[in-house]
Amino acid sequence: xxxxxxxxxxxxxxxxxxxxxxxxxxxxxxxxxxxxxxxxxxxxxxxxxxxxxxxxxxxxxxxxxxxxxxxxxx
Amino acid sequence: xxxxxxxxxxxxxxxxxxxxxxxxxxxxxxxxxxxxxxxxxxxxxxxxxxxxxxxxxxxxxxxxxxxxxxxxxxxxxxxxxxxxxxxxxxxxxxxxxxxxxxxxxxxxxxxxxxxxxxxxxxxxxxxxxxxxxxxxxxxxxxxxxxxxxxxxxxxxxxxxxxxxxxxxxxxxxxxxxxxxxxxxxxxxxxxxxxxxxxxxxxxxxxxxxxxxxxxxxxxxxxxxxxxxxxxxxxxxxxxxxxxxxxxxxxxxxxxxxxxxxxxxxxxxxxxxxxxxxxxxxxxxxxxxxxxxxxxxxxxxxxxxxxxxxxxxxxxxxxxxxxxxxxxxxxxxxxxxxxxxxxxxxxxxxxx
Amino acid sequence: xxxxxxxxxxxxxxxxxxxxxxxxxxxxxxxxxxxxxxxxxxxxxxxxxxxxxxxxxxxxxxxxxxxxxxxxxxxxxxxxxxxxxxxxxxxxxxxxxxxxxxxxxxxxxxxxxxxxxxxxxxxxxxxxxxxxxxxxxxxxxxxxxxxxxxxxxxxxxxxxxxxxxxxxxxxxxxxxxxxxxxxxxxxxxxxxxxxxxxxxxxxxxxxxxxxxxxxxxxxxxxxxxxxxxxxxxxxxxxxxxxxxxxxxxxxxxx
Numbered sequence: 001x002x003x004x005x006x007x008x009x010x011x012x013x014x015x016x017x018x019x020x021x022x023x024x025x026x027x028x029x030x031x032x033x034x035x036x037x038x039x040x041x042x043x044x045x046x047x048x049x050x051x052x053x054x055x056x057x058x059x060x061x062x063x064x065x066x067x068x069x070x071x072x073x074x
Numbered sequence: 075x076x077x078x079x080x081x082x083x084x085x086x087x088x089x090x091x092x093x094x095x096x097x098x099x100x101x102x103x104x105x106x107x108x109x110x111x112x113x114x115x116x117x118x119x120x121x122x123x124x125x126x127x128x129x130x131x132x133x134x135x136x137x138x139x140x141x142x143x144x145x146x147x148x149x150x151x152x153x154x155x156x157x158x159x160x161x162x163x164x165x166x167x168x169x170x171x172x173x174x175x176x177x178x179x180x181x182x183x184x185x186x187x188x189x190x191x192x193x194x195x196x197x198x199x200x201x202x203x204x205x206x207x208x209x210x211x212x213x214x215x216x217x218x219x220x221x222x223x224x225x226x227x228x229x230x231x232x233x234x235x236x237x238x239x240x241x242x243x244x245x246x247x248x249x250x251x252x253x254x255x256x257x258x259x260x261x262x263x264x265x266x267x268x269x270x271x272x273x274x275x276x277x278x279x280x281x282x283x284x285x286x287x288x289x290x291x292x293x294x295x296x297x298x299x300x301x302x303x304x305x306x307x308x309x310x311x312x313x314x315x316x317x318x319x320x321x322x323x324x325x326x327x328x329x330x331x332x333x334x335x336x337x338x339x340x341x342x343x344x345x346x347x348x349x350x351x352x353x354x355x356x357x358x359x360x361x362x363x364x365x366x367x368x369x370x371x372x373x374x375x376x377x378x379x380x381x382x383x384x385x386x387x388x389x390x391x392x393x394x395x396x397x398x399x400x401x402x403x404x405x406x407x408x409x410x411x412x413x414x415x416x417x418x419x420x421x422x423x424x425x
Numbered sequence: 426x427x428x429x430x431x432x433x434x435x436x437x438x439x440x441x442x443x444x445x446x447x448x449x450x451x452x453x454x455x456x457x458x459x460x461x462x463x464x465x466x467x468x469x470x471x472x473x474x475x476x477x478x479x480x481x482x483x484x485x486x487x488x489x490x491x492x493x494x495x496x497x498x499x500x501x502x503x504x505x506x507x508x509x510x511x512x513x514x515x516x517x518x519x520x521x522x523x524x525x526x527x528x529x530x531x532x533x534x535x536x537x538x539x540x541x542x543x544x545x546x547x548x549x550x551x552x553x554x555x556x557x558x559x560x561x562x563x564x565x566x567x568x569x570x571x572x573x574x575x576x577x578x579x580x581x582x583x584x585x586x587x588x589x590x591x592x593x594x595x596x597x598x599x600x601x602x603x604x605x606x607x608x609x610x611x612x613x614x615x616x617x618x619x620x621x622x623x624x625x626x627x628x629x630x631x632x633x634x635x636x637x638x639x640x641x642x643x644x645x646x647x648x649x650x651x652x653x654x655x656x657x658x659x660x661x662x663x664x665x666x667x668x669x670x671x672x673x674x675x676x677x678x679x
């Protein structure tokens with residue numbers, strides 16, 4: 001299976017996210033958006049809004065200062 | 075082991091190498107340059123590190139780095155340079171890192187001069203840097219004692235995990251005397267706390283920032299307990315002609331040597347004078363002074379300063395019925411035994 | 426389903442840092458931890474963290490760490506590396522720490538060519554103390570101590586310390602990068618990898634200056650902060666390789 005055919009699932013660990021929005025800004029596929037609900041730290045964490053569009057480029061994990069994003073393949 | 079004729083500064087350096095010191099960081103300043111120069115010539119030969127740093131501040135922080143790895147490490151300087159090292163001394167105390175710091179005092183304040191003086195007593199014994207800590211201080215009075223106390227300083231530093239200050243003055247550093255060097259120490263204590271890389275174990279850290287007030291307070295009291303233990307077990311002093319004395323001189327280091335000459339003169343003239351010489355200035359030998367004060371009521375403190383150790387003597391004798399006098403020659407003036415014997419006469423007659 | 430980005434081995438499991446949202450420290454911490462794992466250096470790593478926001482780095486990074494007095498990072502790193510050359514020694518410093526109070530230590534450790542790596546976070550401001558002017562602050566930049574903007578006539582000019590030390594024969598590798606874009610973050614990782622390898626190969630001093638966002642003290646949101654790096658900061662501090670003497674050094678060493 002080539003990378004193209006793989007299915008990627010992005011998960012935001014809500015209570016690790018400080019809602020900085022860098023992943024939302026830099027995701028080329030607009031997979032992520034800000035949650036309307038506050039997390040335990042009082043931030044509006046990122047959440048997948050178009051999960052099916054994820055191509056597994058990993059940019060969100062690279063720009064996240066808080067290791068709050070997990071990307072799964074398969 | 076044969077006797078060697080050597081200067082105080084060379085003696086400290088050689089003794090440190092023999093004591094297992096494997097890192098020396100320093101910056102040139104008179105009157106202790108010979109110490110660093112000896113290290114430059116001999117430390118690398120001994121498989122150790124000699125580095126002339128860009129500043130005293132850098133040197134003491136290099137000491138912190140080396141101490142953190144568990145290596146026996148030393149730096150040396152003289153008064154103005156030791157002022158610059160106070161930041162690092164505070165951190166060493168906070169981290170509880172062992173290290174030996176030599177101060178060959180000179181006249182001050184400011185640049186002062188390069189003559190022997192004892193004006194850094196307060197700075198040495200009160201901690202010197204910021205924060206609630208003390209630095210244990212050893213004050214030798216002969217080249218042989220410089221050798222012995224250098225070895226002791228490393229042992230105490232490791233045992234109690236504290237910086238130790240070896241406090242001499244320009245005269246201690248420059249004068250030459252015969253000395254028997256200690257045998258080289260190869261069996262050094264294990265330091266399980268040292269940072270050696272986590273390896274396959276858990277990671278460790280050394281921090282002096284303790285943001286929680288209660289935790290910081292606990293740390294402060296922990297240091298105090300350590301100093302108290304040292305006071306009980308490690309306080310050193312010499313009693314000189316004290317058996318029948320009715321008048322006591324208190325002096326340390328160079329002034330104690332001068333005082334010995336003066337006491338000998340006074341004794342010849344029938345004055346029953348003795349001396350208590352503190353060898354550890356912190357912890358201060360207050361218990362022996364209190365014991366002496368049961369028999370002897372007249373004390374004369376002699377310092378090459380305007381009066382610093384005299385405050386510790388006063389504290390030691392607090393509440394006891396004693397008469398305390400002081401004679402000081404600050405600024406780099408070395409009084410003679412004749413001068414001091416006259417002073418003794420003057421106070422003795424007032425008894 | 427398989428997790429692609431595993432938690433770095435040398436980053437403490439499931440910690441939340443004290444850093445503000447969008448702070449660059451978190452990104453660089455992660456890169457350091459990832460590289461120590463990828464290059465198998467974590468077991469002998471010894472990191473000096475500075476007086477500054479990263480003073481608490483030991484809470485997050487899972488290898489041996491010591492704290493430094495303000496500015497003294499490379500002096501401590503020198504002492505540790507000289508005492509135990511087996512250690513892999515990193516000094517992690519900010520711009521106030523490295524290029525103001527620690528200038529002498531920075532210059533001289535670099536000039537001696539100490540075999541250590543310096544990770545230099547430049548956010549053009551004093552972060553932990555609340556946003557005062559740093560030597561690296563831009564001309565016209567508003568800070569708590571330049572409330573009407575940094576005026577070179579009274580406040581001096583932005584200090585290019587990495588460019589200075591890059592001139593020294595003892596400095597083997599120096600690069601300036603930025604974490605304001607995903608591409609910049611990848612370059613940052615590459616530069617720090619090169620710096621780390623320089624020490625592993627025993628080739629001497631390496632320094633990587635990272636232009637890094639401080640949204641709180643810049644009084645911008647994190648996304649605007651990244652844009653400010655790419656639009657303003659890079660005009661003053663141009664990213665790129667400042668020196669690479671690794672081949673020279675290899676030849677010297679034979």
